[in-house]
Amino acid sequence: MPKSEACTLLLALLTIQLFPSLAYNVVSFGARGDGRTDSTAAFLRTWKAACSSATPASVSVPRGKYLLKSIWFTGPCRSRINFEMSGTIVAPDNYNIIGNSEFWILFYKVSRLTVVGGTVDAKGHAFWSCRLRNGRCPAGARSITFQWCSNVVVRGLSSLNSQTIHIAINHSNNIKIQNVKITAPSGSPNTDGIHIQSSRGVTVTGSTIRTGDDCISIGPGSMNLWIEQIGCGPGHGISIGSLGNFAIEEGVQNVTVTNSVFTKTQNGVRVKSWARPHGSYARNLVFRNLIMRNVGNPIIIDQKYCPDNSCPHESSGVRVSQVVYKNIKGTSSTQAAMTFRCSSSKPCYGIKLQDIKLTYVNTLRRPTLAYCEHAGGSTSGSVFPTSCL
Numbered sequence: 001m002p003k004s005e006a007c008t009l010l011l012a013l014l015t016i017q018l019f020p021s022l023a024y025n026v027v028s029f030g031a032r033g034d035g036r037t038d039s040t041a042a043f044l045r046t047w048k049a050a051c052s053s054a055t056p057a058s059v060s061v062p063r064g065k066y067l068l069k070s071i072w073f074t075g076p077c078r079s080r081i082n083f084e085m086s087g088t089i090v091a092p093d094n095y096n097i098i099g100n101s102e103f104w105i106l107f108y109k110v111s112r113l114t115v116v117g118g119t120v121d122a123k124g125h126a127f128w129s130c131r132l133r134n135g136r137c138p139a140g141a142r143s144i145t146f147q148w149c150s151n152v153v154v155r156g157l158s159s160l161n162s163q164t165i166h167i168a169i170n171h172s173n174n175i176k177i178q179n180v181k182i183t184a185p186s187g188s189p190n191t192d193g194i195h196i197q198s199s200r201g202v203t204v205t206g207s208t209i210r211t212g213d214d215c216i217s218i219g220p221g222s223m224n225l226w227i228e229q230i231g232c233g234p235g236h237g238i239s240i241g242s243l244g245n246f247a248i249e250e251g252v253q254n255v256t257v258t259n260s261v262f263t264k265t266q267n268g269v270r271v272k273s274w275a276r277p278h279g280s281y282a283r284n285l286v287f288r289n290l291i292m293r294n295v296g297n298p299i300i301i302d303q304k305y306c307p308d309n310s311c312p313h314e315s316s317g318v319r320v321s322q323v324v325y326k327n328i329k330g331t332s333s334t335q336a337a338m339t340f341r342c343s344s345s346k347p348c349y350g351i352k353l354q355d356i357k358l359t360y361v362n363t364l365r366r367p368t369l370a371y372c373e374h375a376g377g378s379t380s381g382s383v384f385p386t387s388c389l
Contacts (some may be wrong), residue, residue: 019183024050025060025303033064033087040069051077058082061118064092070101070141071276075110075149085118085157095127097136099163103145109205111150115157120144124161128212128286140164140190146172157177165192166211169199177204186234188212193235196222198250203231214239215265220280221250228256233263237295241272242305243280244318247336251281251318268298272305277341278317285323291328298358299338299349301375316343322350331361337368337385340375351377357384 027033029049030042041068050057056079062088089105104122107113120142130137143162146152149172158181159166166182169175177194193209196202197219208231209215212293214291215232218225218240232238238260240252262268267380269287273280293299301323303316320342336356342348360368372388379387 035065080112237267273318288326347374
């Protein structure tokens with residue numbers, strides 16, 4: 001072992017011995033794991049004690065079901081915190097109790113946090129039913145949000161049936177999401193698995209996401225993202241955007257999606273923006289080593305995004321450039337395996353296609369097609385369907 005590594009290891013061992021992690025169990029602060037008793041106040045008392053600790057601390061959630069209303073875990077804290085869950089956190093049966101708040105579980109201005117294991121179940125079915133029948137519904141709550149946070153690791157967490165977004169990352173940096181499992185029915189509206197916005201240095205790896213909207217959605221102001229080993233589907237795929245929705249927005253850049261599998265998703269990898277004048281951008285995007293299994297639009301750039309037929313019908317000002325698609329193979333459930341529907345005022349450029357093979361699942365064996373509108377770029381290796389760039 002190199003001398004520098006040995007010194008680092010020795011220092012870490014001495015730190016553990018001199019400053020052992022203090023454990024704060026939510027049950028000791030009054031929480032009850034019966035799934036019926038409101039444990040919100042008990043969790044807040046536990047968090048306050050851990051957050052005030054001068055040495056590293058842990059919040060322990062043992063086996064059982066813990067009922068929580070909307071809750072904010074606020075920092076900054078004095079030391080590192082491990083949030084260790086063996087149990088399940090459940091939402092109230094009445095969806096209005098958390099649905100009238102934007103957040104269910106919010107970590108706000110917290111740094112040096114690790115969340116390990118456990119399950120959160122927002123019980124979203126009744127809320128989705130209200131939305132789908134256009135009833136008088138609340139806006140809905142995101143299950144877990146990290147806002148203005150830094151140096152956070154989330155590992156081994158399961159999120160079930162969120163009212164809206166399962167995990168949201170806003171205005172944060174250096175966030176690692178590892179080996180999470182996100183589940184909601186394919187027909188559940190707006191249940192994005194992970195949404196990243198105005199954040200830097202986010203990695204999402206080794207995770208399974210099955211939901212009713214985007215597996216991962218990337219909003220304005222996001223950069224330096226690494227997404228790897230994702231099992232996506234059902235859902236709408238992995239999307240950058242929609243962009244250009246607001247008058248003033250930051251762009252998206254330096255995003256890599258690699259070594260992932262898409263199964264029966266509406267889209268594979270997608271960039272989308274509204275058709276209106278704008279100064280935003282999406283650039284330096286890499287999509288590589290991807291498998292598509294019966295995917296609706298495996299590769300798509302859509303600068304005329306219009307989900308509800310109430311569209312601006314102008315020309316998108318969002319500039320999409322320097323996008324690489326490499327080693328993407330599998331099957332498309334439509335003939336349009338590659339679509340580059342770009343803007344007349346800000347055409348897409350710098351698109352690179354390399355080693356693409358996307359075939360049509362239809363039993364008639366019609367060939368897949370590529371569609372281009374105001375898009376320019378280059379190809380190398382074998383590309384099927386034939387490039388239209």
